Amino acid sequence: MQIKEVADKLNTTTRTIRFYEQKGLITPEKDTDNDYRTFTDTDILRLSTILALREIGMSVENIKQILHNPDMSMSDYLNVQRSALFEKWIEMKDMIGTLDTMIAQTADGNYSINEIFELAQHLKNMKAMRKYWQDKWNFDKQAADYDQNIKMAGYRFNVHMDYHDALAKAAETVHLEAGDVCADIGVGTGNLGEKFLQKGANVIGIDQSEEMLKVCRQKNPEIDTRKGHFFALPLLDHQVDAIVSSYALHHITNPEKYVALEEMSRVLANEGQICIVDLMFLNEEHRGYVINKFRNEGNTKAIEAIEDEYYADRSKLVSWLEENGYQVETHQFNDILSMIYAVKKK
Ligand SMILES: C[S@@+](CC[C@H](N)C(=O)[O-])C[C@H]1O[C@@H](n2cnc3c(N)ncnc32)[C@H](O)[C@@H]1O
Structure with missing residues (x-):
């Protein structure tokens, strides 16, 4: 097919097609005598892919990577693009x-x-928070061995004590029917999300780590994995019936946790449920008591581990939820691990 026919067929202009050719995205065969281009069916398919990706706002550079990088599938790139658009949308809102x-x-x-x-400063701070949060624990690197590592008790501090009981309790507490939508934030390798799959729910697993999502997909192909962040969930308003999250919230600071709770509220349907299982203290006094206990035992490893992360003050999260129209229940598994279960009132 000649360039004019292709442009008509794809509802675009010959100029646009030449531009993508110049950028190296397509290479139609050229007649050496008259420079006329001939487009094969494969060229046309490739061109329609490019036009579709441009339509959803993807940059020419990213499209080039999709077309040339065998390690990332089209679906991976679309996923990345969706997260980027959600971030922009939330910022615009x-x-x-x-x-x-x-x-x-x-x-x-x-x-x-x-x-x-x-007001303007607050907006600026929110933008900066979304943009500059950094994964200082390198979860991409932890992904392959994560499931193995949680089985290890640790020498003097077992951060995963009661891990399986806690996930089981969350699964038992959140009531979902087949077809309900459940978002697992900080899904990791999918250990909590898969419990809701077993209940027949549609599970959306959200994580900032590509590698964690990859392992999650390998283990549970039915989980709809999405790259995303506590501060910009790749979900529409009131889209989900339940939000669950295990061992993830302690990677954001205490002020950031309120932004995360607001974001959870945005995406949660009426009478929706939130269930957070995480490392937290009951309150400031309890934090002091636990740290002191470790200090008296000479367990500096435990103190270092706690101080490297942002264990929540459970009483403050509960207050926020109650002030924002939730009915809240709590459960404590051990000195550092609790569950918060909250239902959005009508
Ligand atoms: C310790 S793992 C827990 C994984 C899983 N939920 C579990 O219980 O086994 C923490 C997970 O939270 C994710 N995470 C940490 N901070 C996050 C953030 N700000 N937004 C989204 N995911 C985050 C990490 O990438 C990681 O996969």
Whole structure:
């Protein structure tokens, strides 16, 4: 087929096609005498893929990688693109929300510039939080051995004590019917998510680590794995019936945890459930008591491990949930591990 026919067929312009050719995305055969291009069926298929990916906002550079990188499948790239779009969408929503508040505050002409400035600063901080969070534990590297490592008790500090009981308790506590949607945030290799698959739920496993998602997919191909972050979940508003999360929330700081809870609330349906199993203390006093206990035992390894992460103050998470319309129950497994189960009231 000639370039004009291809352009008509794909509802694009000859100029666009030449641009992708220049960028090396397509290489139609050229007649050496007159420079006319001939497009084969494969060229046309490739071109329609490029146009589709451009339509969903993917950069030319990323498209080039998709077409040339055998290690990543089309679906992997689409997944990455979806997460990027969700992040942009959430950022836009925040901007519009801030703008609405500014308009409301300035409507009667009587406003404080400080308040407007604070709103703008808050927005800026939220953007920075989403952009700059870093995985200082390198979960990509941990992925292959993760399931093996949780079986090890550790020399003087067993961070995974009661791991299996805690996941089982979460699965028993969250009520889901076949077809309900359950998002597991920080899904890792899928150990909690798979328990909900067994109940017939549709499980969406979200994680910031590609490698964890890869292992999760290998073990549980039925889990819909999505690259995403506590601060920008790749989910629509009120899309899920339950959110579960195990051993993940302690990788974000305490102020960041409230942003994560807000994000969970955004995606949760009415009367939806949140179940968090994580490393946390009951409150500040309890934290002091546990750390002191380890100190008296000379267990610096335990103290170092605790201080390397952000164990929550359970009482504060519970207060936030109650103030935001949830009915909350808690369960303690051991000194450092608790479960919070919250149901969004009507
Ligand atoms: C210790 S693993 C727990 C995995 C699994 N939930 C379990 O119980 O075995 C923590 C997981 O949380 C993910 N994670 C940590 N911080 C995250 C964040 N800010 N957003 C999304 N995932 C995160 C990590 O990539 C990792 O897969």
